[in-house]
Amino acid sequence: MYKITEKKNLGNQIIQIDVHAPSIASKALAGQFIIVRQDEFAERIPLTIADYNREKGTITLVFQAVGFSTQALMTLSEGNTILDVVGPLGMPTEIEQYGTVVCIGGGVGIAPVYPIAKALKAAGNRVIAIIGARNEELLFLEKEMASVSDVCYIATDDGSVGVKGFVTDLLQEVIQKESIDHLWAIGPMVMMKAVSETTRPFNIKTTVSLNPIMVDGTGMCGGCRVQIGTDTKFACVDGPEFDGHLVDFDLAMRRAAVYKEDEKKAVEQHECKCGGAGLCQH
Amino acid sequence: MSALKRTRMAMPVQDPERRRSNFSEVALGYTAEMAKEEASRCLDCKNPKCVSGCPVGVDIPGFIKAIVADDMSSAIEVLMRKNNLPAICGRVCPQESQCEAQCILGIKGEPVAIGRLERYTADWNLKQPAKTWTAETVSHKRVAVVGAGPAGLTAAADLAKRGHDVTVFEALHAPGGVLMYGIPEFRLPKAIVQKEIDMIKSLGVKIEVNAVIGKSSSVDELLDDGFDAVFIGTGAGLPNFMGIDGENLNGIYAANEFLTRTNLMKAYDVNYHTPIKIGKRVAVIGAGNVAMDAARTALRLGAEESYIVYRRSEAEMPARHEEIEHAAEEGVKFLLLNSPIAYEGDAAGNLNQMILQRYELGEADASGRRKPIAIHGDTVTMPIDTVVVAIGQGPNPLVPQSTSGLDLTPKGNIVADENTGQTSRPGVFAGGDIVTGAATVILAMGAGKKSAEAIDAFLSNLSSL
Ligand SMILES: Cc1cc2nc3c(=O)[nH]c(=O)nc-3n(C[C@H](O)[C@H](O)[C@H](O)COP(=O)(O)OP(=O)(O)OC[C@H]3O[C@@H](n4cnc5c(N)ncnc54)[C@H](O)[C@@H]3O)c2cc1C
Ligand SMILES: Cc1cc2nc3c(=O)[nH]c(=O)nc-3n(C[C@H](O)[C@H](O)[C@H](O)COP(=O)(O)OP(=O)(O)OC[C@H]3O[C@@H](n4cnc5c(N)ncnc54)[C@H](O)[C@@H]3O)c2cc1C
Ligand code: SF4
Numbered sequence: 001m002y003k004i005t006e007k008k009n010l011g012n013q014i015i016q017i018d019v020h021a022p023s024i025a026s027k028a029l030a031g032q033f034i035i036v037r038q039d040e041f042a043e044r045i046p047l048t049i050a051d052y053n054r055e056k057g058t059i060t061l062v063f064q065a066v067g068f069s070t071q072a073l074m075t076l077s078e079g080n081t082i083l084d085v086v087g088p089l090g091m092p093t094e095i096e097q098y099g100t101v102v103c104i105g106g107g108v109g110i111a112p113v114y115p116i117a118k119a120l121k122a123a124g125n126r127v128i129a130i131i132g133a134r135n136e137e138l139l140f141l142e143k144e145m146a147s148v149s150d151v152c153y154i155a156t157d158d159g160s161v162g163v164k165g166f167v168t169d170l171l172q173e174v175i176q177k178e179s180i181d182h183l184w185a186i187g188p189m190v191m192m193k194a195v196s197e198t199t200r201p202f203n204i205k206t207t208v209s210l211n212p213i214m215v216d217g218t219g220m221c222g223g224c225r226v227q228i229g230t231d232t233k234f235a236c237v238d239g240p241e242f243d244g245h246l247v248d249f250d251l252a253m254r255r256a257a258v259y260k261e262d263e264k265k266a267v268e269q270h271e272c273k274c275g276g277a278g279l280c281q282h
Numbered sequence: 283m284s285a286l287k288r289t290r291m292a293m294p295v296q297d298p299e300r301r302r303s304n305f306s307e308v309a310l311g312y313t314a315e316m317a318k319e320e321a322s323r324c325l326d327c328k329n330p331k332c333v334s335g336c337p338v339g340v341d342i343p344g345f346i347k348a349i350v351a352d353d354m355s356s357a358i359e360v361l362m363r364k365n366n367l368p369a370i371c372g373r374v375c376p377q378e379s380q381c382e383a384q385c386i387l388g389i390k391g392e393p394v395a396i397g398r399l400e401r402y403t404a405d406w407n408l409k410q411p412a413k414t415w416t417a418e419t420v421s422h423k424r425v426a427v428v429g430a431g432p433a434g435l436t437a438a439a440d441l442a443k444r445g446h447d448v449t450v451f452e453a454l455h456a457p458g459g460v461l462m463y464g465i466p467e468f469r470l471p472k473a474i475v476q477k478e479i480d481m482i483k484s485l486g487v488k489i490e491v492n493a494v495i496g497k498s499s500s501v502d503e504l505l506d507d508g509f510d511a512v513f514i515g516t517g518a519g520l521p522n523f524m525g526i527d528g529e530n531l532n533g534i535y536a537a538n539e540f541l542t543r544t545n546l547m548k549a550y551d552v553n554y555h556t557p558i559k560i561g562k563r564v565a566v567i568g569a570g571n572v573a574m575d576a577a578r579t580a581l582r583l584g585a586e587e588s589y590i591v592y593r594r595s596e597a598e599m600p601a602r603h604e605e606i607e608h609a610a611e612e613g614v615k616f617l618l619l620n621s622p623i624a625y626e627g628d629a630a631g632n633l634n635q636m637i638l639q640r641y642e643l644g645e646a647d648a649s650g651r652r653k654p655i656a657i658h659g660d661t662v663t664m665p666i667d668t669v670v671v672a673i674g675q676g677p678n679p680l681v682p683q684s685t686s687g688l689d690l691t692p693k694g695n696i697v698a699d700e701n702t703g704q705t706s707r708p709g710v711f712a713g714g715d716i717v718t719g720a721a722t723v724i725l726a727m728g729a730g731k732k733s734a735e736a737i738d739a740f741l742s743n744l745s746s747l
């Protein structure tokens with residue numbers, strides 16, 4: 001049992017929780033993730049370790065309630081427990097002194113890119129952060145991102161804060177001004193694809209973090225397979241970070257949608273049975 | 283020998299028409315009368331050949347004699363001297379190629395149904411009030427066991443019985459290994475696996491779930507943290523794919539994922555939230571136990587048609603005889619001398635057909651089986667909604683890669699002494715599928731037993747230093 005020690009609502013169905021998991025906190029590195037199983041009946045779902053506090057023995061998770069399992073997780077309060085948390089899983093980000101690096105976070109992807117930016121900064125890189133969201137309300141962690149970067153640009157679709165436009169628009173400008181040694185981009189698949197296409201002509205080493213559907217997270221089931229160049233890789237053990245210029249994003253997007261219909265049904269059925277996700281036993 | 287005794291007592295089973303749509307156990311087990319009658323067929327041989335066929339050397343005539351004498355507590359006691367998980371072995375051991383293959387009665391008629399009697403004895407025991415064990419001595423030596431499959435659980439139980447302090451680290455949220463996530467409920471009810479695990483826990487074995495060694499901590503760290511020895515039993519959990527076009531389409535599962543979603547995550551039960559996608563027409567590639575389990579599971583999940591697609595012929599199918607028979611009775615169809623060479627899908631990336639290459643059999647190959655040869659140009663397109671790839675598995679690399687000084691085979695299995703499980707690293711032992719490649723439950727248990735003995739010897743050497 002893993003206790004939720006703190007819970008914050010970041011708006012737009014985005015929730016941040018701190019979970020007491022000392023052994024995971026003691027090992028966690030930027031770029032890694034955990035898998036949670038909320039209760040006996042729940043699925044196992046992967047979430048990135050957005051931050052960790054080794055002294056307190058906690059890890060921070062930021063998730064968007066997009067479907068059945070994340071909506072159920074959202075209903076938990078401080079003091080409640082999660083049945084299973086396993087990790088840290090996946091390969092950590094390769095933190096080195098590259099020189100000038102760019103860290104891009106889009107939407108809920110700002111959370112996982114934050115620890116990477118923080119670690120890259122600590123390793124002595126010049127960190128340029130670019131974060132984006134649909135509007136000001138949906139933006140979060142902007143102070144934290146600013147505190148671990150040398151420059152922090154913001155893009156919103158409606159221009160309510162920062163520049164009006166996409167993170168790729170800001171990236172174009174940065175590419176004109178700076179010589180970039182390495183770039184990380186985490187966010188919706190379409191964003192990571194667009195960023196990879198933006199950097200490709202300039203040969204900027206681009207790392208993206210893929211989030212395929214997973215079960216075990218140990219390389220046992222093969223469900224998380226992704227196509228990287230000509231190879232099939234298992235994102236849970238070989239990734240989740242991959243070279244954005246080699247990722248087959250279209251395939252990854254199609255694979256992420258495999259249970260879409262079933263999941264929609266699950267949410268609908270659930271709502272008519274108990275009036276709200278997670279309020280009933282199951 | 284009377285004619286009556288030439289044939290064994292039949293096993294009562296659930297009707298195929300009914301069982302193909304439920305997950306309850308197929309084989310129902312002997313009644314007390316049936317068990318006694320079957321047990322009385324055993325000749326109690328002076329030099330029992332059957333025992334030599336059992337990888338853990340169960341005293342077969344010993345426990346069978348006790349059944350005849352109505353002394354079930356002795357029967358279980360004799361059985362469990364060599365076998366910690368009898369309710370499981372009685373159900374899934376390939377008896378026809380092990381103990382029963384050697385039984386003397388097999389020469390002129392049917393061998394004694396040793397497996398069924400073993401199951402009967404174990405099931406009797408599970409209905410008795412749980413016995414509590416106390417180890418005779420307490421060694422204060424700590425052993426870490428990595429992986430809670432049959433190899434790890436057996437090693438843990440034997441070490442605990444010898445008085446050692448044992449902690450098992452398991453990557454998943456439930457112990458049991460393939461017994462829990464792979465072999466389906468209808469062949470091995472999970473409540474039985476759970477009871478056997480509870481029994482092992484009652485020996486004082488601690489089981490830490492959600493502990494992925496190589497990630498949460500490593501073998502090196504376990505040794506640094508005060509464990510005196512480590513046993514690695516992480517199994518063969520790395521699915522093989524064929525590497526053909528379209529294999530990453532939606533609707534194509536590795537058997538591990540298909541079976542894990544159904545068994546461990548209980549996707550067949552509406553109360554559980556893990557989804558599984560099953561189409562009307564399902565093809566399982568391969569013809570081993572794993573493939574039979576997947577094909578029979580597909581029917582139970584609601585597939586209208588379930589095919590075994592295999593590139594050799596019936597004679598070469600590696601699955602247990604009983605599984606093939608049960609599958610056929612339930613309506614699984616066998617598409618032999620065929621193998622997919624490509625998959626195709628719709629615009630959304632969902633599988634909708636596969637291209638099959640036809641084969642014929644040539645000369646026998648190194649394994650003694652006739653080699654399949656592709657018939658040039660003979661291909662056919664088959665509409666299909668779901669494919670389960672069950673063509674074997676390799677060793678999971680997490681532990682081998684994160685442990686220093688461990689010798690590996692070219693395939694990535696851990697090199698370990700056959701009799702002791704000793705690896706190239708002092709204090710580190712290994713056994714089960716991670717050493718042998720995908721094999722059987724009883725072989726994994728046998729390896730766990732041998733290692734427990736060797737680890738016990740290693741630990742007593744430590745204390746005499
Ligand atoms: C390594 C990794 C790290 C992740 N980190 C985070 C994180 O930090 N925060 C966060 O909010 N989410 C993260 N995710 C995604 C998260 O696991 C999914 O959002 C979650 O499983 C959805 O479950 P659900 O039942 O709520 O939604 P579902 O009902 O299963 O799905 C709702 C919708 O989301 C789509 N979807 C489902 N699973 C995924 C997925 N894995 N990727 C993309 N789309 C999906 C479905 O097709 C559907 O349209 C991560 C995924 C991985 C693999
Ligand atoms: C579908 C299926 C059907 C089968 N049917 C039969 C049958 O009828 N009869 C028969 O005799 N055999 C059968 N087998 C084979 C048999 O199940 C295996 O040979 C046996 O389970 C091997 O035991 P093991 O202990 O070596 O490994 P496993 O049972 O694979 O257990 C290994 C355990 O280690 C855990 N693990 C892996 N990596 C780590 C890590 N890094 N840290 C912590 N834990 C880890 C795994 O999660 C797992 O729980 C079948 C196998 C399958 C897949
Ligand atoms: S353990 Fe398996 S091989 Fe040994 S006697 Fe029992 S059923 Fe036969």
Ligand code: SF4
Nearest residue numbers: 324325327332385386
């Ligand atoms: S060989 Fe057959 S008859 Fe002889 S002891 Fe073994 S089971 Fe009994």
Ligand code: FES
Nearest residue numbers: 217219221222236
């Ligand atoms: S999640 Fe099962 S192999 Fe990656």
